[in-house]
Amino acid sequence: MTASKRLVVSCLFLVLLFAEANSMGLKVGFYGKTCPQAEGIVKKVVFAAIKKAPTLGAPLLRMNFHDCFVRGCDGSVLLELSNNQAEKNAVPNLSLRGFGVIDDSKAAIEKVCPGVVSCSDILALVARDAMVALEGPSWEVETGRRDGRVSNISEVNLPSPFDNITKLITEFSAKGLDEKDLVVLSGGHTIGMGHCPLIANRLYNFTGKGDSDPSLDSEYAAKLRKKCKPTDFTTAIEMDPGSFKTFDESYFTLVAKRRGLFQSDAALLDNSKTRAYIFKQATTYGSTFFTDFGVSMVKMGRIEVLTGHAGEIRKMCRIPN
Template structure:
């Protein structure tokens, strides 16, 4: 009897080790063209509009922070309570790129590649096309069956305090270092003046701005986002390096040139400031920590938040609607 129980135990352990894990090359046998198809679609999109790289990276982040990395943000089935309509997802785009990749994948590998994996792969390829690091993406995610606007209530917000940001990242299994590195993804892309109004014109009583903004940069920001100007006008988040994925965003944060309020708060906190400063030490870049390598570690870690595996999800035929 004991022998039988031992056999059952090791059999179950074997099952748990065989299933329920993401892995690099998950589609090597079932859909060998999967990653190259996504890469080609993303490349074409970025060639048409360089800002798409930042859009796809942001899409991955917003997907993972609600219900895990399961493609829930893509759902657009006419339901006004679908997740993508949440206030915290304002301006999130790139769904059409994911759908185009999905259409091509379905033509050669019907029902094999999940929309959630396409989102993760597209973000990886977007980073590389913006001169950022190349890395391998563990795949094997399944698509989730829930998309609800209420589940996006805890998305990080540009007006969050550093304490709120830490808690929101901690609740997803991410550290203060991950907070700094994933925030640094703002090195590419733009933001709307709408998100600057409070910081520039109503941060302190009397209509005063955020005092941490470098005075020279404050005038530049006010010129780009005048108080009664176009709230939808867009400005680079990483002033001076908006198209290139690099460490410049962290230097801007250190120097008072952060555009977003939440980015600036990283320089106010002792722990997050020390993490930023570690990338600018005397021994860098030869002997100090590598910003690019650490970013890759953090985004891979983020890409594993709440993933659905095996029978926990399915493979959508169309990314914007449930099967």
């Protein structure tokens, strides 16, 4: 091996070692001694918010996902810039809601343990507690993240509801997530709403000839056309009709019947691994979805985290220190 190749290998090893060390900085109960009340405080704030507005659950879950897929799980989606060029100003993030839940959790914790608990950890805890409040799964959230100082609208390149299976797998793989994580986390569409512009092409002009998407059940497409006219840019549609406020397994039954709302939902039937998972959850008594969802959320929560002395612990989640 030449000296230059040895240098490249050594640098790659150091990068991998650094990434592993960062993720190893996370652990369940990280604040057990420094702020033992933290998780209880977050849970109280979240449960009160969801009781008042159950539809906040889905945006809070999406917020965690959107944060981790851009610059890693560093709370950068929470930051605001005076020039409106932060991540939250990007088109995919304009529909996010619930930032006040993060702010309220942070403020309550700061009164008890100032300068200890990061906003990125609060975001991860909020996502978990919101799912529990909607009768969904619970999982042990690893904490110990620190907050980033950078948020840039130009870096927002999230998986899209228009993506095919190849692109989805590539995007998730780039973040260390596999096909199972893709289909499991897509199951988060069991709660929340979509909007007509995101499905208009599936209903009216899929191939540019005024046709509908052949992967969409024709009866379901007819129902959607009654709700979404071609020029409708505002109407919201339930992603999981009938139980969009409850976290359950019914999403997989819908996708198996070709009634997934988005192209990215339908695309999960185009891969043998994701398709097998869908039909297993849709037809097997004793679903593993809740357990699997927690496992994948923990994996997602490790993406490019800042730990140790990297980043900072923000005093307020919307602005860097």
